[in-house]
Amino acid sequence: MAKLKQVYICQECGYESGKWMGKCPSCNEWGSLVEEVVEAKKPSLTAPSSRGAASSAPVKLRDVKIENETRTTTGMKELDRVLGGGIVKGSLILVGGDPGIGKSTLLLQICEELGNQNRQVLYISGEESVAQIKMRGERLNVHTENLNLLAETNMSFIEAHIKNTKPDLVILDSIQTVYCDDITSAPGSVSQVREATHKLMNLGKGYGITIMIVGHVTKEGALAGPRVLEHMVDTVLYFEGERHASFRILRAVKNRFGSTNEIGVFEMQDVGLKEVLNPSEIMLAGRPMDVAGSLVSCSLEGTRPMLIEVQALASFTSFGMPRRTATGIDYNRMVILIAVLEKRAGLDMGNYDVYVNLAGGMRINEPSLDLAAALAIASSFRNTPIDPHTVVFGEVGLTGEIRGVAMAEKRVVEAAKLGFKTCIMPKANVEKLPFIKGIKVIGVSHIGEALEVITVR
Ligand SMILES: Nc1ncnc2c1ncn2[C@@H]1O[C@H](COP(=O)(O)OP(=O)(O)OP(=O)(O)O)[C@@H](O)[C@H]1O
Ligand SMILES: [Mg+2]
Structure with missing residues (x-):
C-alpha cells in the first residue's frame, strides 16, 4: 500500500504545507x-490515453485546424446570453451559488430543453435521490x-x-459530494474537489462531452474549494439573489467563450425559473412616487441597460458619529459621495445618518450610479422629492465634476421606452447624443449644477 502523508492544505488557495500555520503564506488568509x-506518491494526473496522442507533439500555428465551435441553445435566452450564445461542446462549466438559490x-x-433536442443528458446527483429529482x-x-x-x-x-454511455451533457450536483477512492481525505476537501474536477476535465475534453458542475459557496461568498x-x-457562473425575494441573477465570473459582463435575470416561480426579458419594468414596479430620497438610474449590465431605483434616507442623529x-x-463610494456633497455642494450632513439602498436586492458596482445616489441623498436631506419621471446617471469625481459614462445613448433610449420624460446626465455625453424622441435631456458638468436642476424644475 502506498505510504500515507499528512499535509496541511489551504482551503482558500490550495497551498500545501508540511506543518500547520495560522496564516497561509500564499494567500495570507488566517x-x-x-x-x-x-x-506520498501521487499517480500521474493525466494519463496519455485520456488526452489523445496528437496533443503531445507541438503543431505549427498555421497547421492548426479549427473546427466550428458548436454551440447548443439551452432554450433560455437569459442563460444563453450569459454563456456567450449557448453551451460550447466539450466545455466544463461551474455553477456556484448559495444554498437553495x-x-x-x-x-x-x-x-428538458436539451433532451427535446435529442441530446443525451446524464444528471448525477450526490445530494438527492433519483425519486427526489x-x-x-x-x-x-x-x-x-x-x-x-x-x-x-x-x-x-x-x-x-x-465512458460507457458517452452522453452529450453531464450534470454533476455537486462537486463537493463526490470522492475519489485514491484520496483519503473527506469529500469536499480541497484535494478531493481538485482531483474530481481534473478527472471530469480529462473526460470532457477527451470525449467532447459538455460537463456542468455545481459548486457550493462559502459564507464569504466564494466558491468552496480552492x-x-x-x-x-x-x-x-454565479447564481445570486436575495433568497427571500424571487429574483435571481446569473453572472459569468469567467468565460473562455464569451463576455463576462452579461447577466441573466430570472424569477423563481413554483413551476421553476422563468426568464425576465425586461428587468427594468420589474425593478421599477411598486416604486413610490413623489417621495424624497427615491430616484431612478440606469445601469448597464453587459450590453443591456437596466433601470433601477436608488433610495436614500438621511435622518438627523444626536450621536457624535x-x-x-x-x-x-x-x-466606500457612498462615503465619498457624502464627502463630495458636503465639500462641493455645501450640504452639511455631519449630524445625519445616511442609508442608501438599491431596490429589488440588486448589487451594482458601476460608477454611473454615483449621480443618482448623490441626488437621492440630497433629496432626502432636503426633504424635497424629485420628479418621478426623471432618470439620472453619471459618474461623480472628487472635485464634484460629473464625468461621462459609456453607452449613454442606450441608457436614454431605455428610459424613454419606459415613459421617462427627463434625463439628467453628464454634459460630455449630451454633446454626442442624437435626438431621442419623447425625452428631454439635461447635461450637467458639476454636482452643484445637478442639484440646481432638480430644485428648479
Ligand atoms: N413549490 C415551490 N414553489 C416555489 N418555489 C419553490 C418550490 N419548491 C422549491 N422552490 C424554490 O426552489 C429553491 C430550491 O431550489 P434548488 O433545490 O434548485 O436550489 P439549490 O441551489 O440546488 O439548493 P442546494 O444548494 O440546497 O442544492 C427553494 O429555495 C425555493 O425558492
Ligand atoms: Mg441543489
Whole structure:
C-alpha cells in the first residue's frame, strides 16, 4: 500500500504545507490550513490515453485546424446570453451559488430543453435521490425521454458510467459530494474537489462531452474549494439573489467563450425559473412616487441597460458619529459621495445618518450610479422629492465634476421606452447624443449644477 502523508492544505488557495500555520503564506488568509491525508506518491494526473496522442507533439500555428465551435441553445435566452450564445461542446462549466438559490432547478430545466433536442443528458446527483429529482422534475414539467438520472458519489463509478454511455451533457450536483477512492481525505476537501474536477476535465475534453458542475459557496461568498477550481474550468457562473425575494441573477465570473459582463435575470416561480426579458419594468414596479430620497438610474449590465431605483434616507442623529450604511452599492463610494456633497455642494450632513439602498436586492458596482445616489441623498436631506419621471446617471469625481459614462445613448433610449420624460446626465455625453424622441435631456458638468436642476424644475 502506498505510504500515507499528512499535509496541511489551504482551503482558500490550495497551498500545501508540511506543518500547520495560522496564516497561509500564499494567500495570507488566517486559519484556512486544514489537515488532509494524501498518498506520498501521487499517480500521474493525466494519463496519455485520456488526452489523445496528437496533443503531445507541438503543431505549427498555421497547421492548426479549427473546427466550428458548436454551440447548443439551452432554450433560455437569459442563460444563453450569459454563456456567450449557448453551451460550447466539450466545455466544463461551474455553477456556484448559495444554498437553495435554485442551482439544481436551473440545471434540471436545461435537461428538458436539451433532451427535446435529442441530446443525451446524464444528471448525477450526490445530494438527492433519483425519486427526489423526479419529484422536482414533475414540478418543473421535465418529462424528456433522453434524461438519465444517477445517484452516485464515487468518482470511479461516475467515470465508468460516463465512458460507457458517452452522453452529450453531464450534470454533476455537486462537486463537493463526490470522492475519489485514491484520496483519503473527506469529500469536499480541497484535494478531493481538485482531483474530481481534473478527472471530469480529462473526460470532457477527451470525449467532447459538455460537463456542468455545481459548486457550493462559502459564507464569504466564494466558491468552496480552492481557487484552482476556477482556473481549471472554462466557465464560472454565479447564481445570486436575495433568497427571500424571487429574483435571481446569473453572472459569468469567467468565460473562455464569451463576455463576462452579461447577466441573466430570472424569477423563481413554483413551476421553476422563468426568464425576465425586461428587468427594468420589474425593478421599477411598486416604486413610490413623489417621495424624497427615491430616484431612478440606469445601469448597464453587459450590453443591456437596466433601470433601477436608488433610495436614500438621511435622518438627523444626536450621536457624535453618524451612521452610514450602503446596501447594493459600494460602501466606500457612498462615503465619498457624502464627502463630495458636503465639500462641493455645501450640504452639511455631519449630524445625519445616511442609508442608501438599491431596490429589488440588486448589487451594482458601476460608477454611473454615483449621480443618482448623490441626488437621492440630497433629496432626502432636503426633504424635497424629485420628479418621478426623471432618470439620472453619471459618474461623480472628487472635485464634484460629473464625468461621462459609456453607452449613454442606450441608457436614454431605455428610459424613454419606459415613459421617462427627463434625463439628467453628464454634459460630455449630451454633446454626442442624437435626438431621442419623447425625452428631454439635461447635461450637467458639476454636482452643484445637478442639484440646481432638480430644485428648479
Ligand atoms: N413549490 C415551490 N414553489 C416555489 N418555489 C419553490 C418550490 N419548491 C422549491 N422552490 C424554490 O426552489 C429553491 C430550491 O431550489 P434548488 O433545490 O434548485 O436550489 P439549490 O441551489 O440546488 O439548493 P442546494 O444548494 O440546497 O442544492 C427553494 O429555495 C425555493 O425558492
Ligand atoms: Mg441543489
